Amino acid sequence: MSDHRIELTVNGRKHGGTVEARTSLGEFLREQLGYTGTHLACEHGVCGACTVSVDGAVARSCLMLAVQADGSEVTTVEGLAEADGTLHPVQQAMRDNFGLQCGFCTPGIVITLASLTGEGKEPTEQEMIDAMSGHICRCTGYQGIRRAIRQLTSETA
Amino acid sequence: MNVQLPGAHRYIGERTPRKEDARLLTGRGQFADDVRLAGMLHIAFARSPVARGTITAIDSAAAREVPGVHAIYTQADFSGVALNVMNFFFGPCEAPVTILADGRVSCVGDPVAMVIADSRAIAEDAAALIEIEIDEEDPVITLADARGGAPVHPGKDDNIAQEMGDEDIDEDLQALLDGAAHTITRTIHHQRIAQSPMETRGCVATCDGSEEMTIWISCQSPHLVARYVSLAFNLPETAIRVIAKDVGGGFGLKNFPWREEVAVIAAARLFGRPIKWIEDRFESLTASSHAREQEVTLTIGFDADGKMVGGFGDYSSNNGAFPMGEDCNVAVHMFMWPAYKMPAYGFVSRGWYSNTMGLGGYRGPWAMESLIRETLLDDAAREIGIDPIEIRRKNLIYLTDQPNTTTFGIEVTDITPGECFDKLLANFDVPAFRKEQAESREQGRYLGLGLAAYVEPTAAAGQMAPMTGELATIRIEPTGKVTASLSTHSQGHGTATTMAQVIAERLGVNFEDVTIFEGDSAIGGFSPGAAGSRQAVIAGGAAWTATDMLADKVKEIAAHLYNANAETITIEGGMVHIEGTPEMSHSLREIAEIAYGEPARLPGNTGAGLEAQFRYQPPPFTFTSAAHACVVEVDADTGFVKIQRWISSEDCGTVINPGVVEGQIAGGLAQAIGQVLLEDMPYDARGNPLAATFKDYLMPTISDVPDFEYVHANTPSQTIGGMRGVGEGGAIIGPPTLVNAIADALQPFGQIDLLELPLTPSRILDIVESRDVSGDAAKRAKTEAEAPAEEATAEVASSSGETSIDGAWNMTMKTPAGPQEMVGHFATDGGNVTGKFTSDQGDQEFEGTVEGSRVKFNLDVEQPMKITLKYDLLFEGDGVSGKAKMGMFGSAKTSGTRA
Known part of the structure; x- marks a missing residue:
């Protein structure tokens, strides 16, 4: 296995580390940097729990390799x-609307929805629901997440 | 009991945001994989690639060469470890379970070896290099295979894991069915489900001394894990500390530690370093215990008016090789009828072994009762020619029908399925929908309405070893802060919130000032945690009473300290007030400082400190009632189902937090939608699981689940606080509600005669296009053609003349608890017989009748319960066979040979 030196910024802090080429970004964030808020739930890019923001775009940190994030700015749920x-x-x-129960899938959902909100962005309810279709939640039946989306779109409207 | 003091703040019933969310939303939860210990090593399992066979060699030489590998264990390495793998009831497994395969493999995914290495990646690399040679045998995969196939477990007579009831319909019941104006029979094949919590199973185990261990584990109760590990390894329970601060969903799968978790704990003891195992999703889908896979056939007779006169149910489940419970799910029959007026019911129930992954728990394990009953009622209504609403109103139980006792002896006194149903219909305009449906059909759009009603047994306590009470220890600390140590556990249930609501309201303090501690076996006392929809009811009751005890103590002390009458004292907002003297308010801290620091100032009999503890043991069951409606549109071109509307009308008594209650209902309904439309864990003919990723195992996403609407009724239960459980109901009532809606939509095309789940688009097109789009019919035809002819079991007429009954016979009775060996002594005298059974239970005498070679007699037994066994035996040559009817538990086959 080849080792690679990488440097990246996570949540505004500079980090460096040596990783095997096969190490996923999610594993690197969790195991080497201690950002355990990012959860690996399927490790094949379907469930969305591990979603982080890389240079402003959401990414499945289970499918992206740590070496691919070299030089990037990463935002995790922390x-x-x-x-x-x-x-x-x-x-x-999410808190106001009982948008989570066990909280395991929540970090990825929060990152995805956060990527759609913010300055100058006015996502519609349907756009946010479409983005949510890339996340699996086994607890809530998505009810609180739908309500949270409505609260967010009415705030920005 | 729930008398509100004027001005006191109400928290019970408020939609209070959850305390848990602050850490979970910011990435600061603590799940099993978040735990890191110095010197910690990682485990990966090498698993069987075939479903059945004998292991001839395990070659791990190449695996041992991988740098970073510390050890590779097979079952032989644990031969010196006294280890007892038990079922949920802390009882022995009928087919003994080892943590790793012991010479034989019995399903694909059976763990054969474990690698301990520096990292999970290295452990997986090495596990892939282990060569397992297996002398493969033809596996038994389906229920049909299990019925006729070679026993999965060598030494057993057949593949029946457990059997209850009687396949022969009782004469009286048969007469009722024969006399019925309408008799309807329906069959359902329910697919296998993977529970699929978002956090897979996993644990970290470390030895802290010769006996002491600390275990972080993804579970449903750290207390139950501690007790299980203590019993499994014969260690003192106090030596086992189990921590599970946050768990990413359990749903029954994590009720108790199973083979892999026990293996990790055993390996940590054997190897002597901290060890972590985190299941990956492939393992979770294919090698975690599964759920469901059932077949049921129900017959119900109705009178001309549409009232039920009797019924018979035949249930089978494919339990797999090593199920977490080797039972035949008799609860399906027990809970089929408490919500309805059903005068007579008979059943047979069997759990079968097969060479598939074993079944574990899953939300509403008995849910099949509602699915078969409610779908059959809709079919019956169509056949009889009455409305599905009418057939339910004729048969549902209302408060005015109670008390009522089912044929299973379950007494209901305060359930409201009929009232919930009426309330549901008051909130849904059925005539308007029927009009819209008729108009839509003319435009080629197919809408359907599904209705269903049920009751759910919750908060079971006192009849099964693990299912018991809950403990609350509540303390006003010397600082005035309120803390509670509870036996509860949350995998998303929000107990730290709901219990704080109960305590804050009953004590009169601010919700923010109450902190709940749970999720650690060192905190609180034994409870099975989240299992059986029980925590709001039982822990809620425990917290309720413990808080009242504590409030009484505060008032008693305040009355003494401030020369007031205890009745004039109230606690509000954390302050103690004396009626009529608003200037005389005191903080709880002031009283707490005295209670802990200056006990001499306390009234005579009052002990120091401000603490109270109460373990609540509720009634054996608390029933929750509900009725649901949903509207679907079925696309006749594609077979896709779109759920347009869903209304829940439920009665779970006192609601502590509607946000939490609705969250439980919604989560169950989403899982129900998955079961009906999407989820499937099939096996191929060689026993290979065919859903290995979330791209094959389809779970509902946000676009599959509509906005749910809720109508709450609140009939307080007879428990302290009046709560009723609500954890499983959505998963129980959801499937029939949705199936009924789809069947209603499909009426212009035809009936669903045999319901096979999931109802995929191609299965829906089977009905729409009246041809075998799904291929199910071809598959069934092939199975039937290949099925071995049933062995002729016709009774052989006794042609050799009279059989001598008199004398001693070695006999075996197959009881639900296992085979009972005994010697029967018979002496006939004309038409009469006398005799006795001799067994390790002692002697039991009987008297009865003889007719030819048929002997009938009754035997009253005291153990394990008071019951009259009705024997009906036929003697032929040197053999005897027959059965003993065991009241509502059906009958036990009895056979023997002349001694």
């Missing part, structure tokens, strides 16, 4: 709330 603990609007909407 990087969304403000330093004083104020939740990101997506996190707050």
Whole structure:
């Protein structure tokens, strides 16, 4: 196995590490950098639990290799709330609406929805639901997530 | 009991946001894979690639050469470890279970060897290099295979894991069915399900001394795991600390540790370093215990008016090779009728072994009762020519019908299935829908309405070893903060929120000032955690009473300290008030400091401190009622089903938090939608599982699940606080509601005569196009053609003249608890017989009648319960065979030979 030196920024902090070429970004974030908020649930790119933001675009961190993220800016679920603990609007909407139960799939969902909101973005409810179709939640039946989406779209409307 | 003090803040019934969410939304939860220990090693399993055979060689030489591999274990390495793999009831497995395959493999995925290595990747690399040679045998895969195939477990007579009931319909019941104006029979084949929690199974185990262990495990109750490990390894329970702070869903799969988790714990003890195993999704789908795979046939007789007169159910489940419970799911029959007026019911129920992965628990394990009953009622309504609403109203139980006792002896006194059904219909305009449906059909659009009603037994306690009470220990700390240590466990259930709501309201403090501690066997006491829809009911009751005890103590102390009458004291917002003297308010902290620090100031009999503890043991069952409606549109061109609307009308008594209750209902309904339309874990003829990823095993996504609407009724139960469980109901009532809607939509095309799940687009096109689009009919024809002819079991007429009955006979009775060996002594005198059975249970005498070579007698037994056994035996030559009827438990086959 070949080892590779990579450097990247995660949630605004610089990190470096040596990884095998086969190491996924998700495994690297969890095992070497300690960002255990990113959850690996299927490791074949279907369930969406491991979704992180790489240079502003969402990515399945189970399918992306750590070496591919060399030089990137990565945001994980740990990087969304403000330093004083104020939740990101997506996190707050999920909390207000019982959008999660066990919380295992939640980090990826929060990252996906956060990527659609923010300055200058006005996603429609259907756009957010379409984005959610790339996530599997086994607990909630998506009811609270639908309500959270409605809260978010009415906030930005 | 639930008297509100004026001005006190209400939390019970509020949609309070969850305490758990703050950590889970910010990535700060602690799941099993988040645990890292110094020196921790990783495990990967090498599993059997074939379904059945004898292991002839395991070559791990190449695997041992992989750098970073520390050890490779097979079952032989554990031969010196005293280890007892038990079922959910802490009882022995009928077919003994070893943690790794012991000489034979019995299903694809059977764990054969385990690799311990520096990393999971290295462990997986090495596991792939282990060569397992197996002398392969033809496997037994389907229920049909199991019925006629070679026993999965050598030494057993057949593949029956457990059998209850009687396949011969009782004469009285047969007479009722024969006399019925309408008799309807329906069959359902329910597919195999993979529970698929988003977090797979996994654990980390470390030895902290000769006996002490700490185990982080993805489970449904750390207390149950600690008790199980203690019994499995013969260690003191207190030596086993089990921590499960956050768990990514359980749904019954994680009820108790199974082979792999026990293997990891055994390996940590044997190897002496901390060890982690995190199941990957391929293992989770193919080698975690599965669920369902059942066949059921139900016959119901109705009078001319549409009222049920009697029924008979025949149920089988494909339990796999090593099921977590080797039972025949008698609960299907027990819980089929409490919501309905059913005067007579007979059944036979069998669990079968096969060379497939064993079955484990899954939300509403007995749910088949509602699916077969509610779909049959719709078919019956069509056949009789009455409305599906009418047939239910004629047969459902209403409060005015109670108390009522089912043929199984289950008494219901306060259930509301009829009331929930009426409330549902009050919230859905059926005539308007029928009009829309008729108009749509003319335009080639096919809408359907599905209705279903049921009751769900929740909060079972006191009849099975693990299913018992809950403990609450509540404390006002010297700082005035309120903390509670509970026996509860959440895999998304939100118990840290709901229990804090109960405590805050009953004590009179702010919700924010109450902190719940759970998820650690060192906290609280024994409980099975989230299993059987029980925590809101039982832990809620425990927290309720413990809090009231604590509030009473605060009031007693305050009355003494401030020279007031205890009745005039209230606690609100964390402050203790004395009626009529608003200036005389005191903080709980002030009283707590005195209670802990200056006990001499307390009233005479009051012990120091501000703590209360209560273990609540509720009634054996608490029933929750519900009725659901859903509307679908079936696309007749593609066979796709779109769910347009879904309404739940449920009565779960006191609702602590509607957000949590609705979340439980919705989660169950989403799983129901998956079961009816999408999810399937099939095997091929050689026993290879065919769904290995989430691209093959289809779970509902957001576009498959509609917005659910809720109508709540709140008939308090007889438990403390009046709660009723609600964890499993959605998964029980969801399938028949949706199937009925689809069947209604398909009416212009025809009937679903044999319901095979899931109802994929091609199966729906079978009906729409009246041809075998799915290929199911061809498959069934092939199976029937290949099926071996049933052995002729016709009774051989006794041609050799009279058989001598008198004398001693070695006999075996097949009881649900296992075979019972005994010696029968018979003495005939004309038409009468006297005799006795001798066994290790002692002697039991009987008297009865003889007719030719047929002997009938009754025997009253005391153990394991008081019951009258009605024997009916036929003596032929040197053989005797027949059965003993065991009341509602059916009959036990009895056979023997002359001693």
